[in-house]
Amino acid sequence: MSTITWPILSVLMWLPIAGGVAMILLGDKGIAAGRWIALITTAVTFGISTLLWTNFDTTTAAMQFVEERTWIPLFNSYYALGVDGFAMPLIVLTAFITPLVVIAGWSVIDKRPAQYYAAFLILEGLMIGVFASLDALLFYVLWEAMLIPMFIIIGIWGGPRRVYATIKFFLYTFLGSVLMLVSLIYMYLQTCDAGQCSYAIADFQRLPLGLNEQLFIFVAFLAAFAVKVPMWPVHTWLPDAHVEAPTGGSVILAAIMLKMGGYGFLRFSLPITPDASDTLDWLVISLSLIGVVYIGFVALVQQDMKKLIAYSSIAHMGFVTLGSFLTFELMRVNSGDTTGAAMGIDGAMVQMISHGLISGAMFFCVGVLYDRVHSREISSYGGVVNTMPIFAAFMVLFGMANSGLPATSGFVGEFLVILASFRADFWYAFLAGLTLILGAAYTLWLVKRVVFGPVANHHVAELTDVNGREFLVLGVLALAVLGLGLWPAPLLDVMRPTVENLVQQITVSKL
Amino acid sequence: MEAVVTNFGMQAAAAEIFLLTAICVILLVDVFLDDSKRWVTYGLTMLTLAGCAFVTVNYAVDGRVIAFDGMFIADPMGDVLKLFTYGTVAVSLLYSREYLQRNGLFRGEFFILALVAMLGVMVMVSAGSLLTVYLGVELLSLSLYAMVAFDRDSGVAAESAMKYFVLGAIASGALLYGFSILYGVAGTLQLDELAVAVREVGAGNLGLIFGLAFVIVGIAFKFGAVPFHMWVPDVYHGAPTPVTMFIGSAPKIASFILAIRVLAEGLDAMVASWQNMLIAISIASMIIGNVVAIAQTNLKRMLAYSTISHVGFILLGILAGTNDGYRASMFYTLTYVIMAVGSFGMILLLSRKGFEGDQLEDFKGLARKSPWFAAVMMMLMFSTAGVPPFVGFWAKIAVLGAVVNVGLSWLAAVAVLLSVVGAFYYLRVIKLMYFDEPTDTYNIEAGGTLRAVLSANGVAVLALGIFPSVLLDLCARVLP
Numbered sequence: 001m002s003t004i005t006w007p008i009l010s011v012l013m014w015l016p017i018a019g020g021v022a023m024i025l026l027g028d029k030g031i032a033a034g035r036w037i038a039l040i041t042t043a044v045t046f047g048i049s050t051l052l053w054t055n056f057d058t059t060t061a062a063m064q065f066v067e068e069r070t071w072i073p074l075f076n077s078y079y080a081l082g083v084d085g086f087a088m089p090l091i092v093l094t095a096f097i098t099p100l101v102v103i104a105g106w107s108v109i110d111k112r113p114a115q116y117y118a119a120f121l122i123l124e125g126l127m128i129g130v131f132a133s134l135d136a137l138l139f140y141v142l143w144e145a146m147l148i149p150m151f152i153i154i155g156i157w158g159g160p161r162r163v164y165a166t167i168k169f170f171l172y173t174f175l176g177s178v179l180m181l182v183s184l185i186y187m188y189l190q191t192c193d194a195g196q197c198s199y200a201i202a203d204f205q206r207l208p209l210g211l212n213e214q215l216f217i218f219v220a221f222l223a224a225f226a227v228k229v230p231m232w233p234v235h236t237w238l239p240d241a242h243v244e245a246p247t248g249g250s251v252i253l254a255a256i257m258l259k260m261g262g263y264g265f266l267r268f269s270l271p272i273t274p275d276a277s278d279t280l281d282w283l284v285i286s287l288s289l290i291g292v293v294y295i296g297f298v299a300l301v302q303q304d305m306k307k308l309i310a311y312s313s314i315a316h317m318g319f320v321t322l323g324s325f326l327t328f329e330l331m332r333v334n335s336g337d338t339t340g341a342a343m344g345i346d347g348a349m350v351q352m353i354s355h356g357l358i359s360g361a362m363f364f365c366v367g368v369l370y371d372r373v374h375s376r377e378i379s380s381y382g383g384v385v386n387t388m389p390i391f392a393a394f395m396v397l398f399g400m401a402n403s404g405l406p407a408t409s410g411f412v413g414e415f416l417v418i419l420a421s422f423r424a425d426f427w428y429a430f431l432a433g434l435t436l437i438l439g440a441a442y443t444l445w446l447v448k449r450v451v452f453g454p455v456a457n458h459h460v461a462e463l464t465d466v467n468g469r470e471f472l473v474l475g476v477l478a479l480a481v482l483g484l485g486l487w488p489a490p491l492l493d494v495m496r497p498t499v500e501n502l503v504q505q506i507t508v509s510k511l
Numbered sequence: 512m513e514a515v516v517t518n519f520g521m522q523a524a525a526a527e528i529f530l531l532t533a534i535c536v537i538l539l540v541d542v543f544l545d546d547s548k549r550w551v552t553y554g555l556t557m558l559t560l561a562g563c564a565f566v567t568v569n570y571a572v573d574g575r576v577i578a579f580d581g582m583f584i585a586d587p588m589g590d591v592l593k594l595f596t597y598g599t600v601a602v603s604l605l606y607s608r609e610y611l612q613r614n615g616l617f618r619g620e621f622f623i624l625a626l627v628a629m630l631g632v633m634v635m636v637s638a639g640s641l642l643t644v645y646l647g648v649e650l651l652s653l654s655l656y657a658m659v660a661f662d663r664d665s666g667v668a669a670e671s672a673m674k675y676f677v678l679g680a681i682a683s684g685a686l687l688y689g690f691s692i693l694y695g696v697a698g699t700l701q702l703d704e705l706a707v708a709v710r711e712v713g714a715g716n717l718g719l720i721f722g723l724a725f726v727i728v729g730i731a732f733k734f735g736a737v738p739f740h741m742w743v744p745d746v747y748h749g750a751p752t753p754v755t756m757f758i759g760s761a762p763k764i765a766s767f768i769l770a771i772r773v774l775a776e777g778l779d780a781m782v783a784s785w786q787n788m789l790i791a792i793s794i795a796s797m798i799i800g801n802v803v804a805i806a807q808t809n810l811k812r813m814l815a816y817s818t819i820s821h822v823g824f825i826l827l828g829i830l831a832g833t834n835d836g837y838r839a840s841m842f843y844t845l846t847y848v849i850m851a852v853g854s855f856g857m858i859l860l861l862s863r864k865g866f867e868g869d870q871l872e873d874f875k876g877l878a879r880k881s882p883w884f885a886a887v888m889m890m891l892m893f894s895t896a897g898v899p900p901f902v903g904f905w906a907k908i909a910v911l912g913a914v915v916n917v918g919l920s921w922l923a924a925v926a927v928l929l930s931v932v933g934a935f936y937y938l939r940v941i942k943l944m945y946f947d948e949p950t951d952t953y954n955i956e957a958g959g960t961l962r963a964v965l966s967a968n969g970v971a972v973l974a975l976g977i978f979p980s981v982l983l984d985l986c987a988r989v990l991p
Contacts, residue, residue, distance in 0.1 A: 071980070072979055072980050073984065074980065074983045074984060075908075075983075137908075140899070141899035141904070142899075144898055145898070145899050145900045148893060148898065151941075155946040156945055163946050166946075167938055167939075167942065170934070170938060171931060171938075174898070175928070178927035181908065181911070181927060182920065182923045182924050182927055185908065185912050185915050189916050216920075
């Protein structure tokens with residue numbers, strides 16, 4: 001068991017929020033100090049989150065670092081935090097990305113900077129809380145509360161159509177989640193009927209539910225998580241939000257917020273409604289495959305760099321949902337083949353972490369260019385390699401990773417999912433495999449048009465290469481992408497018991 | 512509900528008696544004051560509110576006490592609601608002082624009317640018989656009609672007062688007609704005897720259902736629920752902002768208790784009948800309220816439609832017909848009142864001489880001018896939209912839980928989907944404050960009291976959102 005006796009998860013959650021409140025109180029006048037407060041807070045948060053990893057017990061699927069306090073006795077709801085092999089890597093990812101966002105905005109954000117950092121810090125705390133919640137009510141509160149800082153971030157620091165984008169973002173996700181709320185309340189009342197009222201997610205997972213109930217709950221969850229992931233056809237908020245958001249906002253959206261959808265499927269949909277998932281897996285699988293293939297083609301024709309990366313995110317997240325839901329098909333085809341099922345979920349998880357790093361890095365790259373030229377149009381660039389050789393190297397690396405080149409993290413997740421889909425059905429694997437071609441096509445074409453060729457115009461000719469701050473951000477991300485690509489074993493080890501436990505859970509019918 | 516029947520008399524109604532006496536005293540004192548000394552009336556009014564709170568706490572009851580031969584009920588729920596009412600009235604008077612002074616409305620009659628209206632609320636809270644209910648309703652309504660027309664030079668205010676009065680009189684008539692039919696069938700006006708009589712006669716009795724329909728009309732009107740909502744936007748818009756705030760807050764507690772006393776206590780056996788009626792009213796209110804609010808450009812009108820939609824939610828809890836549901840409704844009403852006074856307080860904060868501050872446009876760029884009050888308004892708006900971690904979310908979840916619990920999950924789904932529609936217009940206010948640039952250079956001129964109370968109001972919305980148990984447990988204790 002873990003040797004940490006102090007409430008590490010609460011600290012991880014509340015430290016950034018406290019930092020954010022401090023930033024608001026400090027205001028724009030003290031921003032010179034404020035930036036350092038933001039950086040130190042997020043860096044310390046990341047430091048603490050590594051303790052989570054080093055003290056993590058990789059032999060058990062049980063929740064670790066558990067904290068529990070009564071919160072709302074009337075609803076029997078607890079302030080309960082804990083992590084397992086799914087939540088822990090995502091928390092570390094969150095804590096890893098946020099300091100980079102702070103560094104990336106260091107000298108770029110001059111409009112109300114204190115509020116900018118405050119929004120990101122508070123957002124970080126809420127996101128960590130979402131991953132760590134063991135109580136469904138706490139989860140839901142944080143899940144919705146998270147929308148508020150993001151709404152503000154896009155709305156204040158975003159591009160020209162920011163108001164449209166941010167309201168669309170808010171309403172879309174809000175619409176998705178309210179139905180989840182009703183089903184959480186429904187399950188809570190079912191636990192009351194069973195004798196012990198509880199909002200604990202673990203109790204929901206154990207709750208016996210009939211097939212019809214499960215189908216309703218499953219659809220409600222699907223509405224919430226599919227919007228968040230996002231899956232085709234409810235993805236339309238994402239390109240808008242990404243394009244209009246400031247660089248930091250896009251990074252957090254792509255790197256972490258999208259992961260919450262995937263996490264939700266693994267934490268809620270699969271274990272709570274295994275039979276409905278089994279019945280409706282065709283729906284999720286087909287939506288995922290459409291996402292992977294169709295959105296891949298859509299990405300190909302984009303003129304706007306951020307939009308292209310946004311669409312590529314949707315396509316990549318299709319692998320996460322595909323990997324998660326292949327499980328059922330695999331069980332049917334190979335009657336109880338848990339290895340394949342575990343492989344799919346492994347792939348989904350690795351894909352989430354890796355996509356968090358790569359898409360974050362890609363948005364940082366676009367941000368670097370945008371800060372200099374103030375254009376996101378691909379046609380405004382060309383021949384960047386001539387003036388920014390170091391940046392070009394990074395961009396090529398992340399482009400390769402985005403298209404799933406072996407030795408980068410992008411390869412591991414996609415490979416695992418494709419491998420798992422081969423066991424289920426050749427055509428799944430074939431369609432999923434198309435992404436390797438499509439992904440390479442749109443990413444490398446983007447890189448080719450932006451980075452290579454002759455210097456396109458005087459803007460490009462006047463570009464200066466990355467400064468130390470940008471080098472630091474991109475360098476750290478590059479190391480992470482390569483590290484995870486070359487040696488994914490530690491991540492897989494951390495997840496193994498949890499994945500096996502989940503597969504175990506979903507193979508047992510609740511009926 | 513088990514009741515301790517005593518003829519304990521005066522003590523049970525101590526707060527009401529104290530208030531009535533105080534009103535008479537203030538009325539007399541006020542006559543001898545000239546305009547420069549009007550603050551004495553204001554001070555006495557505040558002291559009266561404090562005194563009421565003291566008396567209510569001092570004579571608080573543990574169980575249900577029935578007094579004055581069944582006309583009057585004192586129970587813990589009533590005590591809590593009364594205390595809350597005093598607080599609401601006090602807060603809205605604190606908010607209103609500057610506006611009233613600026614617009615020549617700082618007159619003794621205003622405070623007297625407010626106190627009489629409050630007395631009406633208290634009588635309704637403690638009503639043990641249909642007659643007392645009606646007495647309270649009229650005491651409240653008549654004071655409110657006069658308050659709406661208080662700014663006698665304003666044509667809009669006079670018009671809305673007329674509308675309010677005519678429609679209100681019709682509704683009171685309907686209520687009274689319903690009561691008389693109930694009396695005709697059941698043979699009693701007393702609520703606990705009515706409950707017994709309805710069981711004897713049978714809940715399916717046509718006469719009773721006929722009477723019930725009229726009672727529902729009256730209740731829906733007082734709540735401002737669709738299709739009896741026509742007065743709400745006009746009155747909210749036309750009345751001076753302090754009066755709008757007053758109408759939007761304490762009388763909601765009265766409407767809640769009206770529904771509880773008459774429907775849940777007197778006609779509990781007919782739950783099947785009124786449940787269906789209320790389902791229709793509630794859905795219609797949520798639809799009309801949320802959809803029409805989108806089209807408003809005036810914040811007071813927008814909040815009027817928002818009230819209509821919230822009334823739909825309050826009714827959800829009542830129509831569940833369980834203690835769970837009543838408790839949820841009570842919690843919803845109390846949190847709604849907290850949010851409503853805050854939102855109107857924001858309008859008063861922006862208002863200055865010759866400027867009402869009630870247009871949505873007036874909030875443009877507020878985050879630039881006053882980051883703190885923009886944040887307060889943002890919290891109020893998110894809370895009203897039902898977004899966690901603000902208290903409005905817990906109100907929603909409580910009523911939804913009650914509705915799902917009686918097997919009406921579809922209704923809960925409809926309600927949450929409509930609340931998404933509603934979220935849009937609250938977001939628009941935040942958009943104006945945060946994402947737009949200011950169009951004028953005026954700064955907020957409001958004084959310290961208003962600022963302090965409003966800040967506390969905003970913080971309360973967040974604090975109660977993070978620790979909802981404080982208020983939830985209170986509701987649970989008085990409505991077990």
